[in-house]
Amino acid sequence: MFTHFLKRLSFALGLLLIFPIVFVYLSWTDSHLEHWQHLFATNLSEYLFNTMLLVLGVGIGTFWLGVSCAWCMVHSHCYARRWIQIGLLLPLAMPAYIIAYTYTGMLDPAQANPIAYWIGQIGDIRSLVGAILMLSLVLFPYVYILTYNAFRRHASTYAETSQSLGLTSWQYMVKIALPLSRPAIFAGVALAMMEALADYGTVAYFGVSTLTTGIFRIWFGMGEASFASQLASILATLVLLVLILEQFQRRKSQYYQNKQTQRQPLSSVSKIQKSGVTFYLTSVIALGFLIPVTQLLIWASAFIPQTDWNEYRTLLWQTLSLGAISGAVIITVALLFAYTERFYPRSIFRYVSQITALGYAIPGVVIAVGVMIPLGWLDIQINALWYSWFNEYIGLIFSGTIFALVLAYCVRFINIAKQNIGNALIATTPSYDDAVMVLGQSRWVLFLKVHLPILRPALLSAFVLVFVDVLKELPATLILRPFNFNTFAVKAFEYASDERLMAAALPAVSIVFAGLIPLYFILKNIYSEEK
Amino acid sequence: MLAVENLEVILGRDKIVHSCTFDLLAGELGCLLGPSGCGKTTLLRSLAGFCQIAHGNISINDQIVSSTAQHVPVQKRNIGYVMQDFALFPHLTVAQNIAFGLHQYEHNALRLRVNEMLELVQLTQFGDAYPNDLSGGQQQRVAIARALAPAPSLLLLDEPFSALDPALRETLVTEIKAILKASKVTSLMVTHDQSEAFAFADKVAVMNQGAIEQWDSAFALYHCPKTRFVAHFIGEGRFISGTDDGKNIRTELGIFAKHNETYEVSKTTSIEVELLLRPDDLVFASDGAFSSIIQSKKFRGSHIMYELAVNGMEERLLCLTPSHNDFAVGSEFCFDIDIAHTVYFPK
């Protein structure tokens, strides 16, 4: 009974979440032949080419940074290991568009700064390569976290076996560690690639024409929302391909589950090597976090005298509560989905659930429209009904409220939560379920007393990732928020798009620090294997 | 206590278990023994109520818990179950794990019961430890304590020793048996290891391809196997050909009296049969009636197992003899035959 209710609820929620995505595809019912001809003749090839290059570049960039850092942390020595471990996660709190604004401001040609001049000679940061660098610097922690844990899982048994078989570390990495960790690495790279596909802020600021900027251009410039949706559906299809690849990898990965997580005794290395590794890791952290944050702080401090602290407090409260509410809703829904999939592995719900993952790569603005229009329709229907009974309108219920905003975040970020929770749920073997039942306990007890405590780290990290992403999210927030409702991201954007980088610094740095608070809490869990 | 009648279990399209009938008396320790894939775990899981049955019925304490019409849910069967991987909850302490099934106990009673259980499995000082801090054998005892804590009327154990170090198994089997006997719980274990089964159980069911071939004491399974599969699977031995003339089995190694009939014999014609010779049926004697050449030998501590070739016979024989009778391979070996139970099957 209960589980049937669960299944129906999941189905209803799943359909609600995929509707905005389906809505994007529904745009094909309108014909825009003339526009397509124009686009084919002009910019389409450039959009596609740049998008491919960007995604590929970010894939390679995050792979390199994520895997190399994970390797250094697991299989080599460095100084201040504890600090570096924390530092490698910090770039997650940094929105790509803000790091882009910051570096642009720092490397401004007008500044008489020798470093800026020197870098300016190599090339302009505001380019495709620059966008790839910026995105890679803030997205690599996704790859790093997953790879780090995968490397550690294999470290004890396989690394020692390989050493005993006379393999060098390089051979071990290429022949054993990378192939074994491939599913984890790929999952991280896929996340980063999807973020890159959905990115608008960075590429728009750097003047790189991609599918997302094309979508905005068509929507805003031509006022053709449905044509823009058609373009967005191409983007969603690209994501679908990435996801299918990732699923394919994951299916293979189940054979590689290995419970041993003993700590591998690190072999000793020379001081020079240790310093080199420390230097490398520190520079990654510096580039992805320390340097831009310092710059932002310097700019922000110049604006502190002009800041209205009452307004700032409201802003802080609104931003944090929005993040917390969304995080709680999203992990609840993700948990519901994960259980429905576990109890009904053969149900077609699986496919519904998989489609919801697409939301992650659809630009926020497209999701916002996909959420807004159906909810507006729903509101109109309810009002019509209400009018027929009470002869008055009650106004908007869903659109223009927090509900719409949270729904949009749910569509966009459910995938992050699902990935985290799904992976953790696999670890709760079915024999736990049997053991609980045989001890005369209900499924509720199974969930509350056994699964929930075991899943807690995963839930917490899912919550934090969603929380941080909601803090960073801009386009959907901008379009869907209620009256008098602001977030740091909206504020930072308003100043930055008005080309007032210095004024944007305070809200921008606030996003970063607000994201750091919860990040601190998951640090323990991510590195929990090391006691 | 436990009665299983003509049980049949179908999973998907495959008939995993069929024609199983057996029963256990209160306090008895039973064992399902068979090669892997014979359906013994499925049978155990259907007793627990994890899977529905297709035919027959299962009753515990004279109450039908599973039949085609009825299925008492797992939670209401009052059984204990020890998983192959123990399934100890890693985030709970040993004491909390044991207390998990004691949801109807009050605080003090709960504490008492948990302590009682810890004492039973001799882990009193480990109540606050986490499962991951314990050795395999200790984890297993916790799993058993957890299963026994709610005082189940029946305890089911799924390959409880397979996850453990083989060197430990023998002592553990005896320890667990003592614990179960002490708590007087009716138990049924699944295993593929016959020495475990013999050490543990009062009664053993030998299973093959989903069916129970024989449900008997260990002694009977060894000495009076009812099917050729049981004769092969349990213990060692070799078959030699002979003929059944109605009263005796005639072979090249002599004439042996029949004890019981395992098949219908017509009175007029004699039947070609195979007679089972266990290694202990052959007794070394320097002036023995039969002479043979030693083909190979295996030293087993107190005994030596010889493989022998008797002149003029195709079949090789086995003989287990005290190890002071030490001979080289290729030398002559004389023996007598002393069969207590004549076991034979038609060819």
Add this chain to the structure above:
Amino acid sequence: MSIVRLFTTITVLVGSLSMPLMAAELNIYSARKEALIKPILNEFSQETGIKVNLITGKADGLITRMRSEKMLSPADLLLTTDVGRLVRAKSFGLTQSIELSNLSNLYIHDPNGHWVALTKRTRPIIVNPEKVAADAILTYEDLTKAEFKGRICVRSSNNVYNQSLVAAMLMQQGEEKTLEWAKGLVANFARPPKGGDRDQIQAVAAGICDIAIINTYYLAAMLNSEGDSARAAQKVQVVWPNQDDRGTHINISGVAIAKYAKNITEAQRLIAFMLRPSSQKWYSEVNQEYPVVPGIEWSKTLKDMGEFKAESVDLEQVGHLNPKALKIMDKAGWL
């Protein structure tokens, strides 16, 4: 039926917990950034006691929102920073005629009174006076001269000000000439378009290019700031193009009353408030935009940039031509 009724009632009750407040207030959808409008709204509230609720966002996001909300839309006013969006809102039927007693020909407004301009913004040319002779550029058309190859910076054509510039030219010069001009301009680009107008000013100051097209209020804001950006702004000079013929391109920021506005009186009061001399002066002083009301004194910075002759075109038509302008820029390869 009763189940449907029950469900709806529950939904309404649950939903109403998160409903926006709708007292006798004024609800504004604004494409103008909060920082650039909040002070004047606060002043309005203080003076009239009318509470103002604000959502800022991109104009097309707000328009889409109004379309989906239909007659339930809480919006009373739509503020935009460009005429194209006002025209778009009107063509979607989201606006209504503004009845202001003094909505005379003094102001720039829609022929049917569906929108009215609040400020004017111009988009002239700036040059580095050390590198470009004073009379080398007299018109926008001069920018296509071969001598300026590799010397011009301009932001992306994604930007509405560029779209509006091209749309206005399209209206006055026709498609063929406009496309030719756009191609000639692209051929003279010093670099692919990137950054905003301030970046173009910085680029001219830093010598990356010698000529740029920008909105004046960015330059004015930089001149009034301190440090690097003020120094950069001082290095450039404004050239008012086409003074002998059609005039320099202008755009407007404006306001429309939403079709389903519930607080029309309050909305009209705000429009009147924003058009009164003190508010107009505020726009000029603080935002460095040109007042729409004649006779209002400009800020010193604006005065220093000089008087100019502005285009006099039908802004409504310019708005309509926006999509076509975008396609022309596509064809010219203006990213």
